Amino acid sequence: MTTDPENRRTRLVEDAYRLADELLFPAAPEVDRTGVIPAGHWHAIADAGLFGIAAPEESGGPGLEFAQVIEIMEVMTSGCLTTAFTWLQHHGVVIALAGTTNGALRDELFEATTSGRLRAGVAYAGVVPTPPRMRATRVDGGWRFDGYAPFVSGWGIVDLLQVSARDVATDDVIAAILPIEPAPSAIGVTPIHLGAADGTHTVSLKLDGLTVPDDRVVSRVNLDDFFASQNIGVRINGTLPLGLLRRCAALLDISGHTDAARALRERGSVARTRLDEGIPDAALLISARAEAATLALDAAAALVAADGGRGLLRGSHPERLAREAVFTLVAASRPQLKDLLVARFSSG
Known part of the structure; x- marks a missing residue:
């Protein structure tokens, strides 16, 4: 017999689709x-409980398996990259609040963020x-x-x-976790058009x-532990x-x-497995991430070719997805990833 927690987890995946x-x-x-991004998107995502997918069960979250979290994130991206990428940042804050020793900050913000009543971003x-761009x-x-934080998404949304x-x-x-409305005078904001x-x-x-009081600090970790956590x-x-x-x-x-679609899905399954296997190995993980990015380009190129001239029309699905595939080459990138991609695209 399926338990209520299992029903909840299944429903979250189904609602994402x-x-x-x-x-x-x-x-x-x-x-x-x-x-x-329409406000209705955020309301619907909150109503479905999808702002809290990273929360562990012991904290009142759904306790999803990591594979289920990954599936939900992929599926949401398949709907709208813009919405999903903005929403994706939120889960890092949920994870930080779930694990913080700052009980007062967790009590203040955890329920509000997991429910989507408050939306969050990261910088x-x-x-x-090294040397760092941001110092405390x-x-x-x-x-x-x-x-300096060169790319911060969700400004005016979170x-x-x-x-x-x-x-x-x-x-x-x-x-540290800070409210950003109104923006503190010590923060200078420059819009970037993508x-x-x-x-x-x-x-x-x-x-x-920017003065940050101790009661807003969510974590303090040594640099090695920080980089180890970045693999996730x-x-x-x-x-x-x-x-x-x-x-x-x-x-x-x-x-x-259908043959092209099947072949791409098979390649995606291989890339997904390599990404999972790379979590404990940063070098393997970056290589798998580069493979996934090139695969997205291949998939978008196949779609444009299949659609012919219509695929060049501004705003068509193939044209937009091709631009979005390019976006995944550099979004949340690392120097090692850039070097790998340059080598892949420049070699025969």
Whole structure:
């Protein structure tokens, strides 16, 4: 007999397919054209419980298997990359709140974020390079954040932002969750207009003496532990190209190119397995991520070729998906990934 928790997990996966096919995909051309994600998308995602998929069962979450979380993320991307990419950032904040030792912050924000009542984004790429772009200096009662975050998605859409910085004294990574409305005067915001997924409302942020009190700090980890945890993030980002492949294959089926669709799905299954196997091995994981990105390009190219001249029309599904496949080459990228992709595309 199926237990209630199992029913809940099954329903979350089923609802992701329903939303992707019935709500997100039909609206994706208009989201792409206008650069605006409808408010109704967020309400529907919240009503389905999909803001809380990363929450563990012991914290009141659904306790999904990692494979189920990955499937939901791929399926949502197959509906609308713009919506899914903005929504994807939210789960990093849910995970941070679930594991924090800051009980007061968790009590304040955990239910609100898992329910989707508050939406969240992240700005952690500033700690990845050495020297870091984002630095934290200890001050009385908290931290001073200074630096630059080049790509932050969801500005004007999310309510909370998790900002990470490296402690100038120890190189530990300090992460804090801040409300961003109204934006603190110490944060300078520069909009960035993207050729694909422009509705993510991506900006660059410059922090100049932003004071963060201790009660907003969600975590402090040493640098090695931070980079070890990034493998999960890279695996999650692998859902973007494989989500696009799902949609390209579905459209190829509709157009009668079933053999092409089957071949792409088989290649996607191999790429998915390699991504999973690479989680404990950063080098293997980056290689698998590069493979998935090139596969998304192949899938979009097959769809454009199958559709012929109509596939070149601005706003058509093939044309949009081709631009979005290019987006997955660089979104949430790493220097090693860029080097691998340059080598792959430049070699014979």
